Amino acid sequence: MTDCYKPRDECGLSSAIKDAATAKMPLVVRGAGSKSAMGRPLGGYAMSLTTERMRGVSLYEPTELVIGALPGTPVSEIDRMLAKHNQMLPFEPMDHRVLFGTSAEPTIGGIVAGNVSGPRRIAVGACRDSLIGVRLVTGRGDVVKSGGRVMKNVTGLDLVKLNCGAWGTLGVLSEVIFKVLPKPARSLSVGLGGMNDTTAIAALTAALGSSFAVSAAAHIPASIGSDSTTIVRLEGSDGSVAYGARELAKLWRSFGRAELIEGDESANLWLRVRDAHWLAQPMDRSIWRLSLAPSKAPHVLADIRQKLGVRYFFDWGGGLVWLAVVDADDAGASVVREAMANTGGHATLVRASSEMRHRIDVFEPLPPAVLKLTQEIKKCFDPDRVLNFGRMYAGI
Amino acid sequence: MEMPPLDPAILARRSDIVAALRAIVPGEGVIDDLDGMRPYECDALSAYRQMPMVVVLPETAAQVAAILRYCQDNKVKVVPRGGGTSLSGGSMPIGDGILLAMGKFNRVLEIDYANRCARVQPGVTNLGVTKAVEHEGFYYAPDPSSQIACSIGGNVAENSGGVHCLKYGLTTNNLLGIEMVLMNGEIVRLGGKHLDAGGYDLLGLMTGSEGLLGVVTEVTVRLLRKPSTARAVLLGFPTEAGAADCVAAVIASGIIPGGMEMMDKDATKCAEAYVGAGYPLDAEGLLIVELDGPPVEVDYLVERVADIAKGRGATTIRVSHDEQERVLFWAGRKAAFPAVGQISPDYMCLDGSVPRGKLVEVLAEMRRLSKQYGLRVVNVFHAGDGNLHPLILFDANDPDELRRCEELGADILRLCVRVGGVLTGEHGVGIEKRDLMGVQFTEIDLDQQMRVKCAFDPDHLLNPGKVFPQLRRCAELGRLVVTQNRLPFPDIPRF
Ligand SMILES: Cc1cc2nc3c(=O)[nH]c(=O)nc-3n(C[C@H](O)[C@H](O)[C@H](O)COP(=O)(O)OP(=O)(O)OC[C@H]3O[C@@H](n4cnc5c(N)ncnc54)[C@H](O)[C@@H]3O)c2cc1C
Ligand SMILES: Cc1cc2nc3c(=O)[nH]c(=O)nc-3n(C[C@H](O)[C@H](O)[C@H](O)COP(=O)(O)OP(=O)(O)OC[C@H]3O[C@@H](n4cnc5c(N)ncnc54)[C@H](O)[C@@H]3O)c2cc1C
Numbered sequence: 105m106t107d108c109y110k111p112r113d114e115c116g117l118s119s120a121i122k123d124a125a126t127a128k129m130p131l132v133v134r135g136a137g138s139k140s141a142m143g144r145p146l147g148g149y150a151m152s153l154t155t156e157r158m159r160g161v162s163l164y165e166p167t168e169l170v171i172g173a174l175p176g177t178p179v180s181e182i183d184r185m186l187a188k189h190n191q192m193l194p195f196e197p198m199d200h201r202v203l204f205g206t207s208a209e210p211t212i213g214g215i216v217a218g219n220v221s222g223p224r225r226i227a228v229g230a231c232r233d234s235l236i237g238v239r240l241v242t243g244r245g246d247v248v249k250s251g252g253r254v255m256k257n258v259t260g261l262d263l264v265k266l267n268c269g270a271w272g273t274l275g276v277l278s279e280v281i282f283k284v285l286p287k288p289a290r291s292l293s294v295g296l297g298g299m300n301d302t303t304a305i306a307a308l309t310a311a312l313g314s315s316f317a318v319s320a321a322a323h324i325p326a327s328i329g330s331d332s333t334t335i336v337r338l339e340g341s342d343g344s345v346a347y348g349a350r351e352l353a354k355l356w357r358s359f360g361r362a363e364l365i366e367g368d369e370s371a372n373l374w375l376r377v378r379d380a381h382w383l384a385q386p387m388d389r390s391i392w393r394l395s396l397a398p399s400k401a402p403h404v405l406a407d408i409r410q411k412l413g414v415r416y417f418f419d420w421g422g423g424l425v426w427l428a429v430v431d432a433d434d435a436g437a438s439v440v441r442e443a444m445a446n447t448g449g450h451a452t453l454v455r456a457s458s459e460m461r462h463r464i465d466v467f468e469p470l471p472p473a474v475l476k477l478t479q480e481i482k483k484c485f486d487p488d489r490v491l492n493f494g495r496m497y498a499g500i
Numbered sequence: 501m502e503m504p505p506l507d508p509a510i511l512a513r514r515s516d517i518v519a520a521l522r523a524i525v526p527g528e529g530v531i532d533d534l535d536g537m538r539p540y541e542c543d544a545l546s547a548y549r550q551m552p553m554v555v556v557l558p559e560t561a562a563q564v565a566a567i568l569r570y571c572q573d574n575k576v577k578v579v580p581r582g583g584g585t586s587l588s589g590g591s592m593p594i595g596d597g598i599l600l601a602m603g604k605f606n607r608v609l610e611i612d613y614a615n616r617c618a619r620v621q622p623g624v625t626n627l628g629v630t631k632a633v634e635h636e637g638f639y640y641a642p643d644p645s646s647q648i649a650c651s652i653g654g655n656v657a658e659n660s661g662g663v664h665c666l667k668y669g670l671t672t673n674n675l676l677g678i679e680m681v682l683m684n685g686e687i688v689r690l691g692g693k694h695l696d697a698g699g700y701d702l703l704g705l706m707t708g709s710e711g712l713l714g715v716v717t718e719v720t721v722r723l724l725r726k727p728s729t730a731r732a733v734l735l736g737f738p739t740e741a742g743a744a745d746c747v748a749a750v751i752a753s754g755i756i757p758g759g760m761e762m763m764d765k766d767a768t769k770c771a772e773a774y775v776g777a778g779y780p781l782d783a784e785g786l787l788i789v790e791l792d793g794p795p796v797e798v799d800y801l802v803e804r805v806a807d808i809a810k811g812r813g814a815t816t817i818r819v820s821h822d823e824q825e826r827v828l829f830w831a832g833r834k835a836a837f838p839a840v841g842q843i844s845p846d847y848m849c850l851d852g853s854v855p856r857g858k859l860v861e862v863l864a865e866m867r868r869l870s871k872q873y874g875l876r877v878v879n880v881f882h883a884g885d886g887n888l889h890p891l892i893l894f895d896a897n898d899p900d901e902l903r904r905c906e907e908l909g910a911d912i913l914r915l916c917v918r919v920g921g922v923l924t925g926e927h928g929v930g931i932e933k934r935d936l937m938g939v940q941f942t943e944i945d946l947d948q949q950m951r952v953k954c955a956f957d958p959d960h961l962l963n964p965g966k967v968f969p970q971l972r973r974c975a976e977l978g979r980l981v982v983t984q985n986r987l988p989f990p991d992i993p994r995f
Contacts, residue, residue: 167752168857190754219696230696232704233673248948249941254853255885256670256925258659258708259933259940260967261949265672265704269697286754309614313638315725317793343796351794397693399614423695448677448689450698468698473686478700480955485948487978496699 109153114239114247114278120153121276122245124490133272133492135176135211155213155276161185162279163253170253172237172281175213182212186284194285195231196222202379203455205387213277219269222378223320223337226312226420232268234282240267240275243486253281266481272492273500274485288319288339293365293373294352295335301325301402304334305422307359309398311336312421314355316348320374321421328382328417335365337374377419383428389415390435390456391428396449398422407443412436431457437464467496501548501589501931503965506596510576514553517576521556521598524566529604531555540599543586544646545932547846547896552579552593559604561679561687561717568715569685571598577961578683580711582623582654585646587849588930590658590710590966597964600715602653608632609718615693617676619720622653626660629721638723641668644926645834653716659708661926663759663790663833666884668724670926672707679718680706683957693720705952710928711963713956727792730758731802732829735809736783736816740764740879743785744859746812747883750789750805751856757805758792760884761833764863767840767880767891768832774839777832780816787883788829836880837891844876844893848905852916853925856886865915866890873908875901887925888916914939929967937969946970951977 109120109131124131132152155176163172166189173182179197186192197220199210214220216238221230228234237251240263250263267274296307304323311318320337338348353362365373376382383391396404401422408414408427414436415428429436435456444451450468453461470478475497482489482500494500510517514532521530531537532554542549558564571578577597584591593599605621611633612618618629618640626647629640643662644650650660656678661670668674677691690703697703706713737743743762750760763771763779763786772779779786787809791801806817820826832839840847854862863879870877870892881889890912894905913923913933917940923933937946946968953960954974964971 165855165857167748168855169751170855219701221696225695229669229673232696232701233669242948246944246948248945250945250949252920252922254855254921254925256661256665256853256882256887257922258926258928259922259924260929260937260946261712261952262659262672262704262708263949263952265701265707266952268704269701274700285756313613313616313725315727315794340793341797341800343800344794347794347796395694395696395698397612397615399612420695447694448692449694452698470699471688473682473688474690474699474702477682477688477702477955481700481952484951484955484978 107151109151110157111153112157114241117158117276117278118241118245118247121241121243121490124151125243125245125488128488129490130493131490133276135214136178136208153276155211158278163281166191169284170281171284172253172279173212174279175211175277177212178209179212179215180209190287191284192287193282194224194228194234196224196378197231198222198378198380202381202384203391205384212280216268216277216280217270217272223322223374223419226321226423227319228285232265234284235264235268235280236283237281238264238267238277239279240277242275243488243491247278248275251281255283271495273482273496274491276491290342290345291319291337291339291370292345292349293335293337293370294349295333295363295365296356296360297331297333297363298360299323299332299334301405303359304332305398305402305418307334307356308336308421310355311352314352316352317344318348320377322377323418323422324382325417327415335373337370377417380426382417383415383426388431389428390431390460391426391454392436392440392451393454394425394427394440394444394449394451396423396425396444396447400447400449401425404443404447408439411439431460434464435460470497503550503594503931504971510596511553517574518554520570521554521567524570525556525558525563529557529559531557540581540584540593540601543584543589543591545587545589545592545930547902548589548592548931550593550595552599553596555599555601557601557604561681564600564681564715564717565685565687567598567600568681568683571961572684572959575959575961577964579963580657580715582651582657583625583646583649585650586654586658586928586930587851588924588928588932590928590930590963591654592931594965602651605653605717612693613638616723617693617720618723619718620652622656622716622719623651626650626652626655633723634726637726639726640721641674641724642671645837652719652721656707656716656719657709657711658926658928661882661887663761663882666760666882667756667758672704674722675703675707675719676722677720678703678706678716680714680716682714683959683962687717688714691720708928710930710967712953712967713962727758729795729798730790730792730826731798732820732826733789733791733802733805734779734816734818734829735787735789735814736780737785737787737812737814738783740785740863741860742813743787744863744883746787746809746814747859748856749808749812751884753804753808755801755804757884758790759788761788762786762879762881762883763833763836764879766876766878767836770839770843770878771832771836774842775831775835777828779832783816788833833880840878840880840891840893846896847891847893848909849927850888850890850892850909850912851924851927852913852921853887854916854919854921858919858921859883859886862888862915862919866912869908869911869915873904875904875908882925885925886921910936931966934967935969937967947972947977
């Protein structure tokens with residue numbers, strides 16, 4: 105086991121990082137480690153740093169719809185606290201434990217570092233959209249704040265978004281603040297069966313182009329279960345959900361007979377979509393996550409399936425594709441990336457053996473000008489390259 | 501307002517620079533005569549004016565790239581400009597720099613209903629995007645009051661908001677992709693029609709960067725389906741506090757209205773005189789609350805909002821009965837700035853943002869400050885998200901009034917920060933709030949922001965003198981070690 109810094113507060117965090125920077129000693133940054141098998145493997149570092157002792161809700165004003173927390177706070181603790189006031193984190197973060205088969209509780213710092221979002225992302229935005237303020241400690245050991253606790257804020261450069269999804273390569277977050285939403289009074293799903301990928305995406309597109317309170321849209325093809333399911337979730341007041349369900353059934357008439365899915369059955373279905381449940385087993389498969397324009401998804405999938413045996417499903421109305429492939433050769437990297445090449449989107453290898461993640465690019469390779477900016481930004485936050493060095497890209 | 505000193509060596513080379521620009525942008529695209537440049541002398545913060553060295557109006561990204569590469573090589577400063585409606589001096593020219601006006605980038609390039617997005621050039625107006633898609637029942641959500649004049653490129657640079665941002669988000673939440681040109685002439689594409697970044701969220705960083713990091717040459721925005729119904733409710737209260745309380749109570753009840761705006765008595769009077777919206781003139785605080793969605797939902801929400809308002813002592817409750825009346829309710833609010841302009845030679849519009857629960861306290865304290873400085877303050881603002889727009893009335897021809905106005909403005913913004921808020925909610929820092937940045941940020945915070953600026957523009961050539969109260973050389977920032985929040989050289993000149 106490697107040695108580990110376990111700072112109790114921001115001050116301790118800053119001195120730990122300053123120590124490491126002075127010694128030019130790279131650190132592996134962890135929350136609780138639920139996603140530690142994600143990204144490029146960080147081999148051979150003497151030290152790690154965990155935020156597990158920096159926990160607790162630092163600010164919660166239910167009437168203001170604002171919550172702030174220290175980075176090591178388990179997401180479940182935040183969910184529980186919000187639920188008491190019938191509120192929620194809008195972006196429905198996925199729980200990576202299902203895919204990784206791990207048990208350590210995901211922390212809110214890890215969620216922000218990965219910009220982790222779920223099915224509701226298409227309706228209310230990603231983690232980065234709900235995140236309104238951060239404090240962080242840079243690779244220099246500097247304590248920096250950006251954003252705040254107010255809804256609207258354009259004061260200075262937005263380092264909040266820059267750090268959301270940077271996987272801890274720029275700074276270690278020491279506090280994160282979100283705007284939250286009331287839980288919808290009602291939630292139900294409307295589903296269609298028997299659709300192929302192309303018609304399914306067309307049906308989801310029609311639903312998303314409506315004004316019927318759609319909060320999620322997914323397609324699980326027949327290859328996953330016994331029959332395909334094309335589902336849309338409606339959320340809002342009783343009246344608007346009932347209205348939406350009625351109108352959507354009408355809108356979908358040309359696609360087939362819409363079926364209502366309510367209560368736990370609906371909720372469980374969306375948990376499975378959120379956590380990519382259907383692809384978790386067998387554990388030795390590599391898992392890809394593709395973000396692309398929804399209209400391109402069926403074509404890209406057809407292309408990939410001609411060359412690779414895959415299991416897959418669509419979230420975000422087709423804009424997010426989850427793929428499981430055999431962890432051999434290059435885990436499908438060349439096929440997937442070639443199929444994605446003209447879409448403008450990106451593909452991330454979420455789960456694979458450490459050997460595989462070492463060998464191929466885990467995150468989407470960057471065009472030269474963007475890579476150069478990325479390197480410069482890394483340098484200006486973490487000149488001694490002590491924070492998660494190499495986790496996203498070689499040299500970053 | 502102190503700006504970086506003019507560089508005589510650059511000014512001496514003006515004719516070479518103009519000739520070089522003419523070689524890149526032929527014909528009428530380069531303006532170097534005083535009369536021609538006059539319209540570019542200021543933005544909507546018109547108290548501050550400055551003629552640029554030369555104005556250039558490129559038409560293609562390749563021209564922008566060639567201009568920036570030339571400027572980088574020759575160390576010439578550049579100020580990007582869209583519609584020139586910035587209220588913070590963001591697009592105010594600098595005397596030894598080029599004004600890069602993006603007005604010719606005015607085409608809608610692609611509308612993609614299947615992926616619910618539009619790809620447009622940055623000079624297209626905000627309203628132009630909605631106009632291009634409304635016949636299909638779609639719209640672009642962020643709607644600054646300046647939407648007939650401001651450009652999408654300017655919206656990206658300022659991360660602009662509007663009345664409907666309470667429910668639908670700011671520019672940053674509705675932006676999918678951009679093409680931009682870096683100071684070294686490289687053309688970079690960020691995002692596209694997909695969601696979220698594969699690497700660092702550079703799109704998020706660019707949004708609201710006030711023209712300091714790159715020049716935006718193409719924008720892809722998200723389109724939304726128009727809600728099937730929208731109704732507006734006018735709520736009049738006998739006290740300002742009652743109105744502010746009602747705002748907090750609506751949010752606390754779990755309702756997120758499409759928009760929730762507040763006007764004080766003076767603003768209401770001005771707006772009523774200007775457009776005749778039928779506002780109650782006895783109300784000390786007036787709210788316009790818009791509720792949207794399917795008809796059943798809207799009926800239900802209207803009733804709940806009315807109930808909450810009654811509980812807070814509302815004396816006027818009027819619900820719009822048709823689209824015409826809804827638009828009329830808004831007409832007064834949308835014209836509030838020019839309406840206030842009718843009663844005072846000049847006004848200064850502030851943009852502080854505070855926690856919604858502090859509205860009552862902040863409004864009261866603002867009244868006290870207004871008395872103390874002997875200047876009237878009129879309030880029209882985005883109450884739903886706590887974004888204040890106090891308008892300080894003054895006469896710019898009276899130097900003492902101008903001075904008092906600036907001081908009162910600074911005090912109000914300090915007050916915003918003190919209660920947990922920020923200097924600017926949507927108008928940007930520009931030159932206007934630049935020198936107050938230290939109230940909200942430590943030197944360490946600002947240095948880190950400046951280092952990010954250096955990653956894009958190591959010579960501080962793009963829009964210099966804006967946003968940061970002190971410019972430090974990038975090389976210096978690279979090694980600067982700050983101890984105990986004190987700078988090693990506190991007395992070096994600010995620029
Ligand atoms: C090599 C390795 C293997 C492991 N294997 C297992 C296992 O098989 N089963 C198991 O139960 N546990 C395992 N753990 C421990 C487990 O990973 C932790 O419980 C878990 O990390 C916590 O998850 P998290 O959501 O907090 O995010 P993490 O997985 O810790 O972090 C996700 C990403 O966010 C970054 N990050 C986290 N917090 C911050 C922050 N505050 N600021 C900036 N960046 C941050 C991380 O650097 C990382 O890039 C392993 C740990 C390691 C190091
Ligand atoms: C009456 C009135 C009402 C207003 N109401 C609102 C409101 O409700 N909400 C709100 O948010 N704002 C409002 N504003 C402020 C202003 O309209 C916005 O800030 C707007 O986004 C500015 O757009 P513009 O095209 O006019 O930009 P400009 O004023 O030309 O420029 C603004 C900034 O953007 C930069 N910039 C412009 N184009 C580009 C480009 N292509 N690439 C890189 N940088 C660029 C400039 O350098 C400058 O820093 C209002 C202004 C007025 C006058």
